Amino acid sequence: MSESEDVLRVEHVGKRFGPVTALRDVNLHLRKGEVLGLLGDNGAGKSTLIKIISGFQKPDEGRLFIKGDETELRSVDHARSLGIDCVYQDLALVNQLDVVQNMFLRRERLHSPMPFLARSRMRQETRAALDEIGVNVPRLNVPVARLSGGQRQAIAVARTVHSDAEIILLDEPLAAMGAKEGAMILDLVARLRAEGRVSIVMIAHNYVHVLESCDRVNLIQDGEITFDKPTADTSVEELNEIVVEEYRRARAQATQ
Helix, strand or coil, X not given: CCHHHEEEEEEXXXXXXXXXXXXXXXXXXXXXXXXXXXXXXXXXXXXXXXXHHCCCCCCCEEEXXXXXXXXXXXXXXXXXXXXXEEECCCCCCCCCCEHHHHHCCCCCCECCCXXXXXXXXXXXXXXXXXXXXXXXXXXXXXXXXXXXXXXXHHHHHHHHHCCCXXXXXXXXXXXXXXXXXXXXXXXXXXXXXXXXXXXXXXXXXXXXXXXXXXXXXXXXXXXXXXXXXXXXXXXHHHHHHHHHHHHHHHHHHHHC
């Protein structure tokens, strides 16, 4: 496919934190309706890359293209206005606020023409969004601090999927989920993939989940994308071999 079919393109992006280089010359692209799995060890740079694409952090070098236009993202709100939304690894929930308030944090529904909160509408939309995922959150008026890790994760995922985003970034969406809840999230990703309405970048550690749920897989190692292949043309064994080889190379360098 040509570059014109990419809804997102990252070119030669680098990011440093003091003496630590988190990303070095990263190139990544995402096509319309595609689900891209992003794999890598802890500290490889996955979350940093997601935070740059979501407008949370700025790259030190490189360029981002959104639907073909070179764009310098100024903030998370700016990225969201361009159709990019994210489920962060820390979920970005406010513990003291209830489920509905977190669902519509900085995206509240208002009555028109008077700018009053449309509380009933937000409750209805919250219930519908959570029911769509299938994760049980019985009460919507409790602070999210009192909910389980899986319920909190479901709220963060539902909030992003329920938005008008065209590009969805999922940073470890299964991290706090049990097996049953995790399967519901994967089913949701499969439905979105089948609809082809949104494009998704999903960070995950489980190779099987990525190969089953995604169209293409990228592997990031030591701040670089080292592998880019359709999931239909790869396997768990191939991915394991690449990771093991990189581990051996790193150890050899460390002993020199």
